[in-house]
Amino acid sequence: MLSDIPPSTDPRVxxxxxxxxxxxVYEWEGGPALVQTVDFFTPIVDDPYVFGQIAAANSLSDxxxxxxxxxxxxxxxxxxxxGLEPGTIEAVFRGGYDKLREAQTALLGGHxxxxxxxxxxxxxxxxxxxxxxxxxxxxxxxxxxLLTKRIGTGIIGTAIKADRAPAAIVGQAIAxxxxxxxxxxxxxxAVTGVHAxxxxxxxxxxxxxxxxxxxxxxxxxxxxxxVPLFDGVEAMVxxxxxxxxxxxxxxxxxRISLPDDLTRERADLLFDPQTSGGLLIAVxxxxxxxxxxxLRDRGVEVATVGRxxxxxEDDALIHVR
Numbered sequence: 001m002l003s004d005i006p007p008s009t010d011p012r013v014x015x016x017x018x019x020x021x022x023x024x025v026y027e028w029e030g031g032p033a034l035v036q037t038v039d040f041f042t043p044i045v046d047d048p049y050v051f052g053q054i055a056a057a058n059s060l061s062d063x064x065x066x067x068x069x070x071x072x073x074x075x076x077x078x079x080x081x082x083g084l085e086p087g088t089i090e091a092v093f094r095g096g097y098d099k100l101r102e103a104q105t106a107l108l109g110g111h112x113x114x115x116x117x118x119x120x121x122x123x124x125x126x127x128x129x130x131x132x133x134x135x136x137x138x139x140x141x142x143x144x145x146l147l148t149k150r151i152g153t154g155i156i157g158t159a160i161k162a163d164r165a166p167a168a169i170v171g172q173a174i175a176x177x178x179x180x181x182x183x184x185x186x187x188x189x190a191v192t193g194v195h196a197x198x199x200x201x202x203x204x205x206x207x208x209x210x211x212x213x214x215x216x217x218x219x220x221x222x223x224x225x226x227v228p229l230f231d232g233v234e235a236m237v238x239x240x241x242x243x244x245x246x247x248x249x250x251x252x253x254x255r256i257s258l259p260d261d262l263t264r265e266r267a268d269l270l271f272d273p274q275t276s277g278g279l280l281i282a283v284x285x286x287x288x289x290x291x292x293x294x295l296r297d298r299g300v301e302v303a304t305v306g307r308x309x310x311x312x313e314d315d316a317l318i319h320v321r
Contacts, residue, residue, distance in 0.1 A: 014130060015066075019137045019215040022062035022199055025128070032127040037062035039201075040076045040121025044157040044275055045174060048088045052095025052120065054177045058201065058276040059122035060103050064185035065199040065279055066135065068128035073100055075110025078119040092120055103180055132189070138196035139216035144288035145306040148184045148295065149176050149278025151205055151269050152233035158240040165236070172230050177276040184279050184302075187294045193287030200277030204248045205305075206256055206270045206318055208280060213308075213317035216282075222306040222320045224259075224266055237265040244273035256318040270320065282308055 007018055014033060015025040023037035039059045043051045056073075063070040075096065079089055100107050105124070156173040159165035181199060188194050196216060198208045205227065213220045248271040258267055283291050288304070295302040312319065 035126040048091035049095035056099035063126035068126035078115035136215035139282035193284035
């Protein structure tokens, strides 16, 4: 739909939409590169404060995935004219503000419009050393793929809306979605051999992995059994498939090879759109054990979910095993 929009010819634009990266990057003379992103969405939980926290963590995640540090944010909000208590709106903004403060990111202002459907998020600006940027395009054959959060928030969010999500699994999902990817990003910055990174959000694990494979010119082998899931989420899939899951499978599925013995539930979870998901990191094999251990030492849950190889002869972007 946007293929006719010409890319910038400004040499100071280091990364733009052509690689489907999480943020755009602009190089300032004599200083850090400017990293910019924007994200907002409708509520996926009932608690307005928690919704604000999740929206902020989700927006900040794009900056962390680029190997950058967030610096400033502008709120983007839409609320209906009638039907909401002022305290509800305040709680959304307060949740977002508290999460920005945790990330040491300054809230500069924002923009609010009237809309029948609530929407909230942020435009975030970060800073990065242009020599140490991470993008979708850096994965190399032999790299190991690490994932830093569990999968299944789309299924759980759909169940929450239908009032059929067990409290325990809701608690797991909220804890994950409100957790910043800051620690994982800090650990990545301290090790060598990290070649590419993306955060797992609306396109699901396989959708975002496809973007990495496409931009990098490799094929990714994904071990379906190694992908970490929220406890009990597989049993919820049949009743809680979202429209986004179906769209992801339709859009990316033609270049993904799925094994015949993969269950429908597990396959759906691999396409499940995530909110404030973890980082998918491509790291050279010699440094993978070190990075994995450092992440665990800092309290980050991490799993090895696959590897990158030379582009497959069948031109598949992903082979799920």
